[in-house]
Amino acid sequence: MYFAPRIFMGRVIPRCAAGRTVALLAVTLFASASPAGAETLSLSQAEALLLQQNPGLAALAQKNIELRHQAVAAGQLPDPRLSVGAVNLPADTLALNRQPMTMLSLGVSQSFPPWGKRQLEGERVDTDARVALADRGASAAELTLTLRQAWFDAIYDEHARQIVAAQQRLAAQSTQASLAAYRASQAPEADVLRSRLAQEELVNALSRIESERADALARIAQILGVRNLPDLDGHWPELPAPPSLPQMLARLPGQPALRAAQVQTDAARLGVAIARRDYYPEFTVSLGYGQSYYPGSPNWLSAGVEMNLPIFPGKRQDQNLAAAQAQALEAQYRYEDKRLAYARQARSTYARYEALTAQWQRTEGELLPTARHAYEATLAAYTAGRMDMSAVLKAQQDVLDMGLTALRYRRDLQSTRAELDYLATQGEIQ
Numbered sequence: 001m002y003f004a005p006r007i008f009m010g011r012v013i014p015r016c017a018a019g020r021t022v023a024l025l026a027v028t029l030f031a032s033a034s035p036a037g038a039e040t041l042s043l044s045q046a047e048a049l050l051l052q053q054n055p056g057l058a059a060l061a062q063k064n065i066e067l068r069h070q071a072v073a074a075g076q077l078p079d080p081r082l083s084v085g086a087v088n089l090p091a092d093t094l095a096l097n098r099q100p101m102t103m104l105s106l107g108v109s110q111s112f113p114p115w116g117k118r119q120l121e122g123e124r125v126d127t128d129a130r131v132a133l134a135d136r137g138a139s140a141a142e143l144t145l146t147l148r149q150a151w152f153d154a155i156y157d158e159h160a161r162q163i164v165a166a167q168q169r170l171a172a173q174s175t176q177a178s179l180a181a182y183r184a185s186q187a188p189e190a191d192v193l194r195s196r197l198a199q200e201e202l203v204n205a206l207s208r209i210e211s212e213r214a215d216a217l218a219r220i221a222q223i224l225g226v227r228n229l230p231d232l233d234g235h236w237p238e239l240p241a242p243p244s245l246p247q248m249l250a251r252l253p254g255q256p257a258l259r260a261a262q263v264q265t266d267a268a269r270l271g272v273a274i275a276r277r278d279y280y281p282e283f284t285v286s287l288g289y290g291q292s293y294y295p296g297s298p299n300w301l302s303a304g305v306e307m308n309l310p311i312f313p314g315k316r317q318d319q320n321l322a323a324a325q326a327q328a329l330e331a332q333y334r335y336e337d338k339r340l341a342y343a344r345q346a347r348s349t350y351a352r353y354e355a356l357t358a359q360w361q362r363t364e365g366e367l368l369p370t371a372r373h374a375y376e377a378t379l380a381a382y383t384a385g386r387m388d389m390s391a392v393l394k395a396q397q398d399v400l401d402m403g404l405t406a407l408r409y410r411r412d413l414q415s416t417r418a419e420l421d422y423l424a425t426q427g428e429i430q
Helices: 015-029 043-053 055-074 117-183 189-224 245-254 256-277 317-383 389-424
Strands: 006-008 011-013 081-087 103-112 283-292 300-307
Touching: 043 055, 043 117, 043 189, 055 117, 103 300, 117 189, 117 256, 117 389, 245 256, 245 317, 245 389, 256 317, 317 389
Parallel strands: none
Antiparallel strands: 006 011, 081 103, 103 283, 283 300
16 A cells, blocks of 8 residues: 655655654654753853953043043143243354343243133043043943843854754654655655755754854854853843833933933033133233343343234134034934934834733743644544644644744843843943
């Protein structure tokens, strides 16, 4: 008697080998997919390592130190100037004692910027240092989010690799079954070729997953500033539950990126105050002493004050002030634009978080168990001769699809929770 084969995902399984193959399929797919081996790096350890070793964060920390030193220098008076010279020296002899007006002079002068400008310059550079520190906080929050998303991708790829590897073993069994049926003249050669093709397709899928996992590990290594790819703790980390949406929107001004934008607005306002000081003159006080070598001639003492005269401000001071005011408005508008963008991101991310939570819980708690029960019922009906193999394999495919779907929902839910944690992060008060 000839038993017609049933084709499933390109693999051909004859009826005479169906019972053994389906049983193996059930045992393999219901097996636990826990990561093998003890891993060495947890997500919390990686986040601490990020703050310590990331070169971008270290550069911003040094930028803050640089600007702090410059702020001290910017608040000081300009260096005094020393002048030395020979006055009224005879050109024919260059003698110092032939003329009563010939002398050697020594002078000192000191410039004084407009009142209050020096302090404002120091405050502006100090505010620039606060901007660098705020940028470091914003960059640390963004890198933490990027690290977590790459981490979840790597964990997802590890679990997906195990699922594909299990399916690959089943494909090998299917190939053996189709080959045995072909040798027994119960199946055509095309069935063997289709099963081998499906087996090679799984090899390609496994190669793609390996490539994606290597990419995720490479991203993690770059973020952490390490040379070698790290060994990850394969368990899904527990992130803090996000606050409610109204609470998150109320906390947005403290988000590190928005706090950095606010500090930039403060720096631009100081630029307006500095531009107003340029309407006042800058003074230079000088004091000089002349030593005469002509017999009986006295020495000379001189003193003076110099100042610039900003009496035509239309082409200079007015323009600089208008430019500074425009820069301050630009910074304010950029802050408001970023605040609106983050509010929109918080609302859409929170809606996605709620949807993914419901989808993952429904898939994990209802759809996947239902698919498993449907498979068991279909397998029992097939064993009793009331169902053909295609229905059994279709039911098993539903179990596999639901397992992968639940895995994707879990990864996306973790990434969305990490994004909400990023939006709810509070930067340091400068």
